[in-house]
Amino acid sequence: MTMSLKSLFYCLPLLVVHFSLSASTAAAGKVSAIIVFGDSTVDAGNNNFIPTVAKANFPPYGRDFDGGVATGRFSNGRLVTDFLSEAFGLPPSVPAYLDPSCTIEQLSTGVSFASAGTGLDDLTAKIPSVIPLSQQLEYFVEYKERLKLAKGESVANKIIAEALYIFSIGTNDFIENYLALPLRPAQYTPPEYVAYLIALADAAVRAVYDLGARKMEFTGLAPFGCLPSARTLNHDEPGECNEEYNKLARRFNAELQEALRKLNGELAGAQVVYAETYSLASAIIASPSDYGFENAVQGCCGTGLIETSVLCGVDEPLTCQDADKYMFFDSVHPSERTYRIVADNLLNNALQVFL
Template sequence: MFHLCYLFLLLSPVKSNGENITTFPAILIFGDSTVDTGNNNYLTTAVKANHYPYGKDFPTHFPTGRFSNGKLSVDFLASMLGVKESIPPFVYPGLSTYELVTGVSFASAGTGYDTLTTAMTRVLPMSKQVEYFKSYSERLKKIVGEKEARRIINRALVAVSAGTNDFIFNFYDVPTRRAEFNIYNYQEFILERLHDFVKGCCGTGLLEAGPICTPLTPLCQNSSEYLFFDSIHPSEKAYHYVTECLMKEINDRL
């Protein structure tokens, strides 16, 4: 079965005390229940984890909307990177200035890249999560000013985790898409939706690749801030990051 793992974007190494250390002022999260820290609590949907036993091992021992007995991996990531102890949901009406400045989750349990998925689950589609990110950017500007807001967003760690629900809701359990696709074609369909969400550096980032990504095609200002260089192929930064992960895995096994 197709499974889309985490994608980490906008990795900006910052020099500190002469050493090349990757630091992040904020973490921004997009995706499904694997990274939803409670946004669905505020939606009219049955896809919620605001009840026991969810959250029984969370520091408050109270359900937070996370689909886990405690924290999610993005919470641990934020803690390990020294950003903060956990990631709040963006839809939470009582977000503090500190929480906004250091990052939030826009994710929604039950979502996917296929619009039919959210039509069934009545949660936030990926496109709505992007709209919320734009709203977040405007709120951030009002708090810290335009220049600092741009710095925070440009140096933020962005994590995306989604894709599994598309197969659960649209292919296996409720075979809506099986009338149109076989499993391989549907996987390609979902990857195309992912490309729509994570645009590349070359041109629009949606179509340009190979012969239509040329010296005449407009490029983004800094390709190291992009996961993809063209509409298909990862950027050097992404390749470098994947290689680092592989090297760590190899070294751990030696």
């Protein structure tokens, strides 16, 4: 299958729905579109169309996506945002903005501007040469104009006002940038860097609000010290979660919640909700069998200890047969089944106000 045919395939609504989320029928019609900003947790394939090594448009990625297509999603199947789109009565997959085969009609019910490897800090995006959040916001401005041309200003404005905006970003600022390279640590102490990132998150929410957004969700960080790769690279306690990393995630989350509380008080007509994922991920890691998993320590791909992106190969003999048994698909990214659990949890908690 050529790249263009692949792109066309996954821009179309999926023909087969393998399961439904608990709120799917109740949510229909409450949200006009799912509009997404962020990193690899929500990149639907934008990195396929830029010169970067941070790609997932090859097997075994996508092997459980409808048709077995490697769309560029860093998972074996769909992402949280895809499941949320379906639950709100919209198409069961959110297309990538940069995919040239996706029409504005297809993008009018959902669009992802996200880019794997990016962060709130523009410096983070420069490391793997991906799309910074600032550029994602510029694409949103462009998207709005395209929507007005296609739908007329009144309809376009209604779509923008009633859409649900999802931010999923921040982990790479720590694992790719602050904890890996010397520049930011020379400028900021850990608390100062967290404060710097929170100011950028605040600015991003205000930017989309000024462009018409009213329903917004900002996802907190998961315990990234428990990623398989973080366990592997934990020199003090090999194989164990890096608790110093997890402390940074908790600090970021606490300050993000406070920032969002203030934004709700300042942005007239806006609802900005915090999506808590740290506790759920920690619960799965602590007792994977309670959630139907056999492994929450290794990824499905390869040895499961360090492989991600190009290091995950279809011919890797150690890659697991059933990704549903694994919390992680590679050493950094969750499996489709994990994303489904997270999506259902969000619908039953943070996103209840939009149902």
